[in-house]
Amino acid sequence: MSAAENKTNGIPKIGVYVCHCGINIAGKVNVPEAVEFAAKLPNVAVAREYKFMCSDPGQEIIQNDIREGLINRVVVASCSPLMHETTFRTAMAAGGGNPFLFQMANIREHVSWVTPDKPAGTQKAKALIAAAVERVARHVPLEKTRVPVNPDVLIVGGGIAGIHAALTIANAGKKVYLVEKEPTIGGHMAKFDKTFPTLDCSACILTPKMSSVRAHPNITLWTYSEVVGVEGFVGNFRIQVKRKPRYVDEDLCVGCLECIESCVYKKGRISDEFNVGLSKRKPIYVPFPQATPLVAVIDPESCAELKTGKCKKPCMDACEPKAINFKQTEEIKEVSAGAIILATGFRTFDAARVKRYGYGKYPNVYTSLEVERLVNAAGPTGGEVIMSNGEKPKKVGIVHCVGSRDAHTNKYCSRVCCMYSLKLAHLIKERTGAEIYNFYIDMRTPGKGYEEFYDRLLQEDVHFIRGRVAEISDWTMTPEEEGKLIIRAEDTLVGAVRRIPVDMVVLSVGLEPRADADEVRRLFNISCSHEGWFLERHPKLAPVSTFTEGVYLAGACQGPKDIPDSVAQAGAAAAEALALIDKGHVELEPNTAFIREEFCSGCKTCLMLCPYSAISFNSEKNTAEVNGALCKGCGTCVAACPSGALQQNLFTDEQIYCEIKGVVNYV
Amino acid sequence: MSYLYYPGCSLKSTGRAYEESMLAVFEHLQLPLEELEDWNCCGATAYMAISELKAFALSARNFALAEKQAGGAGEINMVVPCAACYLGLNKAYRYLKEHADLQKTILKALKAAGLSYSDHLRIRHPLDILANDISPDRIKEAVSRPLEGLKVACYYGCQIVRPYADFDDQHEPVIMDKLLRLLGAEVVDWPLKTRCCGGSLTGTVEDVGLRLSYILLKEAKKRGCDVIATACPLCQFNLECYQSQIGRKYGNGNDIAVAYFTQLMGAAFGIAEHDLGLQRLFVPLHLQGTGDKVTGGQYVSR
Numbered sequence: 001m002s003a004a005e006n007k008t009n010g011i012p013k014i015g016v017y018v019c020h021c022g023i024n025i026a027g028k029v030n031v032p033e034a035v036e037f038a039a040k041l042p043n044v045a046v047a048r049e050y051k052f053m054c055s056d057p058g059q060e061i062i063q064n065d066i067r068e069g070l071i072n073r074v075v076v077a078s079c080s081p082l083m084h085e086t087t088f089r090t091a092m093a094a095g096g097g098n099p100f101l102f103q104m105a106n107i108r109e110h111v112s113w114v115t116p117d118k119p120a121g122t123q124k125a126k127a128l129i130a131a132a133v134e135r136v137a138r139h140v141p142l143e144k145t146r147v148p149v150n151p152d153v154l155i156v157g158g159g160i161a162g163i164h165a166a167l168t169i170a171n172a173g174k175k176v177y178l179v180e181k182e183p184t185i186g187g188h189m190a191k192f193d194k195t196f197p198t199l200d201c202s203a204c205i206l207t208p209k210m211s212s213v214r215a216h217p218n219i220t221l222w223t224y225s226e227v228v229g230v231e232g233f234v235g236n237f238r239i240q241v242k243r244k245p246r247y248v249d250e251d252l253c254v255g256c257l258e259c260i261e262s263c264v265y266k267k268g269r270i271s272d273e274f275n276v277g278l279s280k281r282k283p284i285y286v287p288f289p290q291a292t293p294l295v296a297v298i299d300p301e302s303c304a305e306l307k308t309g310k311c312k313k314p315c316m317d318a319c320e321p322k323a324i325n326f327k328q329t330e331e332i333k334e335v336s337a338g339a340i341i342l343a344t345g346f347r348t349f350d351a352a353r354v355k356r357y358g359y360g361k362y363p364n365v366y367t368s369l370e371v372e373r374l375v376n377a378a379g380p381t382g383g384e385v386i387m388s389n390g391e392k393p394k395k396v397g398i399v400h401c402v403g404s405r406d407a408h409t410n411k412y413c414s415r416v417c418c419m420y421s422l423k424l425a426h427l428i429k430e431r432t433g434a435e436i437y438n439f440y441i442d443m444r445t446p447g448k449g450y451e452e453f454y455d456r457l458l459q460e461d462v463h464f465i466r467g468r469v470a471e472i473s474d475w476t477m478t479p480e481e482e483g484k485l486i487i488r489a490e491d492t493l494v495g496a497v498r499r500i501p502v503d504m505v506v507l508s509v510g511l512e513p514r515a516d517a518d519e520v521r522r523l524f525n526i527s528c529s530h531e532g533w534f535l536e537r538h539p540k541l542a543p544v545s546t547f548t549e550g551v552y553l554a555g556a557c558q559g560p561k562d563i564p565d566s567v568a569q570a571g572a573a574a575a576e577a578l579a580l581i582d583k584g585h586v587e588l589e590p591n592t593a594f595i596r597e598e599f600c601s602g603c604k605t606c607l608m609l610c611p612y613s614a615i616s617f618n619s620e621k622n623t624a625e626v627n628g629a630l631c632k633g634c635g636t637c638v639a640a641c642p643s644g645a646l647q648q649n650l651f652t653d654e655q656i657y658c659e660i661k662g663v664v665n666y667v
Numbered sequence: 668m669s670y671l672y673y674p675g676c677s678l679k680s681t682g683r684a685y686e687e688s689m690l691a692v693f694e695h696l697q698l699p700l701e702e703l704e705d706w707n708c709c710g711a712t713a714y715m716a717i718s719e720l721k722a723f724a725l726s727a728r729n730f731a732l733a734e735k736q737a738g739g740a741g742e743i744n745m746v747v748p749c750a751a752c753y754l755g756l757n758k759a760y761r762y763l764k765e766h767a768d769l770q771k772t773i774l775k776a777l778k779a780a781g782l783s784y785s786d787h788l789r790i791r792h793p794l795d796i797l798a799n800d801i802s803p804d805r806i807k808e809a810v811s812r813p814l815e816g817l818k819v820a821c822y823y824g825c826q827i828v829r830p831y832a833d834f835d836d837q838h839e840p841v842i843m844d845k846l847l848r849l850l851g852a853e854v855v856d857w858p859l860k861t862r863c864c865g866g867s868l869t870g871t872v873e874d875v876g877l878r879l880s881y882i883l884l885k886e887a888k889k890r891g892c893d894v895i896a897t898a899c900p901l902c903q904f905n906l907e908c909y910q911s912q913i914g915r916k917y918g919n920g921n922d923i924a925v926a927y928f929t930q931l932m933g934a935a936f937g938i939a940e941h942d943l944g945l946q947r948l949f950v951p952l953h954l955q956g957t958g959d960k961v962t963g964g965q966y967v968s969r
Contacts, residue, residue, distance in 0.1 A: 355839035408837075470840070473858035475886055 012137040013045040015071035016129060017062060019053035019078035021108055025501060028031070028112035028121040034077070037126045041133045045071050055379035058269040062088065063095030073139065075132040077105040077125065082512050082538075087199050098141035100590065100650065122332060130663030136219065138655045142590035147629050149235035150338035151178065151581045156227055156520075159187020160563055161555025161570040162343035166576035170218035177335050178213060179241055180223045184291035185210055187345055193370065193376040193383070195563055196423040197453035203290060203378070210292040224297060230523055231613065233632060234550030235338045235586040245328040247298035247306070248284075252323035255294035260284050260317035264311060270302050272380075275373045279380035284315055298324075339550050339577035340533060343570060344520055346556040349403030349410070349509040356471040357402065363388040365472060365505045366397055367402075368420060373428045385431045385504075392432040393503035397487045398425055399469045400440040403591060404510030412531060414510030415560040418444045421508045422453055425462045428506075437463045439489050439498055447564065465500070467492040472505055511560040524551050525611075533559045544573040545603055550587070552576050591650040592631035593638055597623045599645035606646060669699040670796070671733050671745045675709055675752035682749065682900030684944025688929035689793055695933070696801060696809060700746065703733055709747075711755030712867065712911035720772070726759030727773045731782035743788050746796060748929075750826040750899035757790045757831050792827055794898055794930065795834040798842045806849045811937035813851030816952060817894065819931070820857040820887040821847060824864060824899045834870045847896060855890045859883050861895075864902040864912055869909060880905050881913045884923055888966050894924040894952055896931055903927060907949055924952040 011263045017040040020026035031049045039047035046065055053416055065071045074097070076088050081104045089099035104535030105128040115121040135480045153169050155162050158180030166178045178185070191193075192202040222241060229240035248259075262284055272533075274287040284296050285304035295578055298306065305311035305326055316324045351359035351367045359365045364387050366374070377383035387393055398421050404414040418440065425436045443464070445454045460463070467490035476482050477499070484501035491498045513532035514520075521528050526546040527535040534557050537545040544552050554570040555561060561569065580586070593614075600623035606615050607624060614630035615637060617623075622648075626637075647653065670693075674897065674898045706729055708714070710722030717853040729745075737743045747753040763770045764786060777783055797806070800890045821843040828840045835842045864883060869876030883906060887895050897903040907925040926948060933943040934954060945952060 323870060471858070475858045477882075 005567070010072060010224065012043040012070045012073050013047070013071045014041075014043045014075060014078065014133055014136055015046040015062065015065050016041070016044055016075045016133060018047070018049045018107075018125075018129070019058070019076065020049065020051045021053075021078060021112075022051065025078070025108050025112045025125075028115055028118055029107055029125045030118060031124040033122055034107075034129060036123050036387070038075075038077075038129050038133065041130055043073075043137050044133060047459030051570050053078050054087050057586045059087070059091035059166040060500045062091050066092065066095035066097045073101040073136045075103050075105060075136050075647070077107045077128065077132070079108040079130050080106050080110075094238060100142040101136065101139045103132040103136040103139070105129050110499075113191065131659045133355055134658040135655050138652070138658050139650070140391075142649055144587040144590055145628060146585045146587055147235060148585050149581055149583065150237075150336050151175065152235065152335070152337045153339045153341065153577050153581070154179065154227075154239050154337040155186070155341045155343060155554075157345055157555070157557070158182075158213075158221075158223065159343060159555060159566075160189045160206065160209075161345070161557075161566040161573075162187070162341070163213055164567045164570040165341050165343060165574040165577075166213055166217065166219055167209060168571055169578060170216045172574075172578055174217045174218065174578065176216075177239075177314035177337065178219055178221050179225050179227055181226055182220075182287070182295070183224045183246065183295075183297040184287045185213060185221070185223060186288075186290075186292065188369075189563060190288065190290070191276075191376070192372050193379075194423060194427060196419045197447070197449040199423070207290045207292075210290065214292050222333070223293060225333075225522060230340070230525070232336075233588075233612065233630060237337045237340055237550065239335050239337060239340070241333045241335065243331040243333060245300075245330055246295065247300075247303075247324065247326055247328050248296045249323040249325055249328075250293060250295050252321045253293075253295040253319075254321055254323075255332075256320070257285070257286065257296065258318040258320070259315035260286070260297055262314040264304060264314060270299065275380045276367070276369050278370055278373055278634050281477030295323075298326075304387040326513075339552065340524065341552045341554050341573045341577060342524060342526075342546075342557055343519070343573075344514060344517070344557040346511045346560065349414075351402055351507045351509050353409060354402060354507075356409050357399065357469070357505075358472045358485070361509055362472070362474065362505075364485060364503060365507065368417070368424060368506055368508045371424055371428070371506050372420075375424070375431060383431070385434075387430050387504055391503075393428075393434050394432075395437070395484075395500075395502040396425075396428055396432075396434045396504045396506060397437045397439060397469075397485075397486070397500060397502040398462075398473075398506045398508060399472075400438065400508045401468070402507040402509045403512070405441060409604075410512065410531065411509055412560070413444060416562045417510060418586075419447070419450055419453070419562065421506075421616075422462075424506060424508075425457055426460065426635070429460060429462065434465070434503075437465055437487070437502065439465050439467065439469045439487065441466070447562070465489060465491050465493075465498065470497070474537050476501070481533045491580050511556060514557070517557070524548065526551055529559075533557070544569055544576055550580060588629060589633060590628075591633040591648065592628045592632070593626050593635070593646050593648045594628075595624055595626055596645050596647060597621065599643050600624055600642050601645070603642060604641050605642060609636050609640050611636065669744075670791075671737060671743055672700045672702045672749045673706055673709075673729060673745050673752065673756070673859050674702065674732075675706075675747065675749040677749050677751075677900035681904055682927075684930060684947040685748055685903070686902055687942060687944040688927055688933045688938075691938050692797075692929050692932045693793075694937065695936050695938060696797075696805065698796070698801070701736075703729065703745070704736060705732060708758065709749075709752040709755040709914065711751040715738045715755065715758075720769075721870055722755065723762060723769065724773055724776050727757050727763060727777060727784055728780070728782065729785040730760070730763075730788055731777050733788060734784060735782070741787070744791050744796070745788055746793055747965075748793050748898075750792075751901065753790065753792050754826040754831070754950060757833075757945060760788065760790055761831070789937045790896070792834070794827070794830075794846070796844050797932070798846055799834065803849055805843075806846070806932075810850055810935045812935055814847070814931060814935050814954065815851045817852045818855050819847050819852045820855050820890065820892040820895045821860060821928070822857075822864075822895050822897050822902060823860050824885065824897070824902045825864075827898060828861065843896060843898065847928065847931060850932060852931065852935075855869055855887075855892050857887060857890055857892070859886055864899075864905045866901065866905070871878050874885045876905070877909060877913055880909055881917050883909075883918075884910065884913065888923050892923065894926050894931070896928040897925060898928055910950060922950060924948060924950045926952055 092098045099617040107125040151177040183636045224245045231238045271277045272279045272281040300306040329620040373379040403409045469489040482503045487500045552573040555566040710725035714722035865876035865879035
């Protein structure tokens with residue numbers, strides 16, 4: 001292609017390539033017929049079929065046709081542009097063409113995968129090819145722009161995933177802002193006693209990492225804080241963080257805990273969040289002994305001084321470094337970052353929702369998280385598994401899949417409950433010698449050393465009953481059952497309904513998205529699956545990326561995960577963020593909005609609508625102006641512009657009308 | 668709002684006390700009720716087991732009659748007190764809605780009888796109406812003789828909330844508990860609310876049927892209940908009429924009253940016991956705190 005031609009790209013000479021995708025497309029679309037049809041469309045110079053267009057030989061075909069001057073525009077009819085648009089654009093560029101003189105027709109997801117009828121599928125494929133051909137003839141050559149990347153990274157959530165990602169990035173020499181909602185980092189893992197399948201102490205492996213976060217020169221740790229605003233785009237985010245008042249100066253507090261000792265509340269009266277309500281705390285407290293930072297926090301809901309202003313404030317007298325400050329107020333910090341990692345985690349299923357299991361009704365029905373605290377040496381009972389009456393249970397039933405794998409609650413498997421149920425069975429048996437029954441639907445132990453752990457439990461004489469538990473009640477039938485909780489369950493191996501009397505029940509609750517997941521999703525402009533988990537860009541090929549460039553996912557906010565998987569994913573998210581940063585710049589897609597000044601009436605409608613603040617107003621010219629670096633190509637302004645002055649590259653009115661014409665006219 | 672009343676066969680025979688008390692309660696609360704003219708079998712049990720199509724057609728005829736009687740204006744609330752009828756009609760209603768081919772067949776059959784059905788019907792249980800269509804305050808106001816001291820086990824049976832949990836929790840229904848508390852009764856925690864009464868097994872595999880009823884009676888007695896409140900004619904029949912047989916078999920006394928929840932409501936409203944069919948109970952009901960003992964035990968057929 002000559003240089004002169006390249007500027008305007010001359011007369012359109014379109015190459016159409018129809019992909020078989022094995023039988024993915026060819027099974028439901030008559031590909032030769034579609035090619036024959038495409039060859040007769042206006043401006044089409046070449047029409048070919050190939051088994052796998054995305055393969056190297058497939059891309060080579062396009063490149064050769066460009067090099068030989070046969071074509072200057074390309075339509076590939078294959079899969080979703082999400083999957084391979086970049087592949088083919090890159091191939092075009094490699095062949096010497098402009099990558100934006102390209103259009104993809106999705107005849108797989110939109111046609112072959114969703115039609116049972118081959119003639120109908122072929123018809124629809126033809127329509128989509130005609131649309132793409134009409135459209136691509138109106139494309140103009142575009143260039144990508146480059147902007148520099150800010151090398152700092154923001155991580156939201158200080159559980160094990162957030163901690164691991166923060167340390168990985170900080171160790172690579174980059175600056176990290178770690179924002180955590182709670183007064184301490186550590187997340188759920190800090191509440192566990194042992195971790196499966198190795199039974200190593202959860203705190204022993206977690207707390208050194210927590211301390212490293214606190215001590216790391218590259219990490220700015222903001223606990224008791226929330227992200228309240230996000231602006232900008234990949235490489236150049238501006239983030240507002242709200243720091244809630246602790247009423248204790250973080251820089252002055254030395255963690256001596258004298259203030260807590262001296263509080264006018266002689267005993268704890270408020271339900272302790274860290275012990276999931278199994279103990280009480282004071283208005284001034286630290287969540288747990290290894291809390292990071294080890295700085296007290298005052299709960300304004302219960303502190304006498306903050307509520308009434310009439311407390312004697314013995315805490316202030318007790319504090320030697322004078323760290324307590326009741327005048328502290330909320331603070332908004334603004335930071336810039338090139339990449340964001342979300343590691344906001346999960347919440348456990350509310351067992352009270354399954355009424356037939358009696359949680360909240362019978363005192364000896366516990367959730368798994370409560371039992372995690374009971375078996376924890378630093379927990380409310382010092383590691384003793386005792387019931388509400390202070391006695392050790394002699395028989396314990398562990399009910400799997402509570403809130404999981406159930407059409408009434410959550411359909412999905414929560415992935416960790418089988419393994420933690422086995423772990424709790426082992427720990428309860430170790431502490432109490434109780435006889436233990438596990439009620440499971442399927443045992444799901446697919447992890448390194450997991451099946452072996454299951455074997456170990458079988459050796460330890462824990463009973464396993466396969467079948468869903470129907471109900472837990474105090475309905476007894478014999479004198480021996482009196483005072484017990486009766487678990488009624490189907491035993492699908494025996495083929496009978498069984499009644500098992502126990503002293504204590506552990507409900508292995510599943511995992512759910514956090515209650516505020518939807519707000520977080522909106523804030524960071526990402527998507528959720530219909531269950532509410534944050535959606536990855538591709539489950540296999542881009543598991544830690546999101547549809548928003550520069551925002552990555554780590555840990556259980558993306559779906560139920562155990563600790564090893566959370567850490568692995570956090571590492572992957574960190575690597576993606578580092579790869580983005582180390583490149584130094586990002587290329588911006590040219591599908592941005594632009595303004596035709598002669599049509600702009602200066603009504604400013606677009607200014608208010610732009611979610612990226614990419615439009616400004618030039619009062620001299622009395623027209624709006626689009627900043628191409630900030631524009632994300634969402635099209636909101638284009639759709640709203642009353643005079644049609646705003647247009648969008650790759651989505652001009654002409655291109656869209658011709659695409660419609662293609663569908664309507666040719667089939 | 669006015670209601671069309673579909674009695675079903677039980678409420679005209681073994682469950683007459685249910686009909687009498689429900690009509691009395693609705694009247695007392697000024698809920699206008701009109702019986703569906705020329706109603707036929709709901710199609711439950713026998714028909715459903717042998718020919719679903721016939722069962723659906725029978726239900727659909729009732730729907731068509733309801734529309735005709737209501738004059739086609741707006742939504743029609745059809746009150747169905749029998750749990751089996753409630754489920755049978757509800758099932759037919761949903762199947763017709765969800766399966767276009769079935770609906771076509773049924774409409775054709777209805778047409779042959781000069782009837783049609785266009786789907787603006789709601790199948791409703793009296794529990795749903797009494798708890799949701801009128802305010803708790805109105806029920807409280809109507810109480811002239813509170814059931815204070817009366818310990819009640821609320822028994823829902825298997826059909827009212829399963830599989831269609833239209834107005835209450837499928838596993839742990841509470842609507843009757845709430846209603847009876849408004850009357851001043853003490854509702855006992857009784858985990859067998861929806862456990863099977865034995866259903867038609869008492870007539871076919873008697874051993875099993877009796878055992879299932881026995882479990883319910885024993886647990887109610889153990890928890891100190893004076894009465895089991897029911898919302899289904901078959902449950903009431905099984906639990907009450909077989910008590911002496913159960914007593915002989917399991918050595919448990921023949922002495923716990925089993926009443927329709929509407930009878931208890933009527934009693935609390937001060938309606939005369941004869942108007943509530945209380946004299947039809949085989950096991951007399953003691954209304955505590957008032958010293959009343961409602962005696963009876965006549966056979967329904969006499």
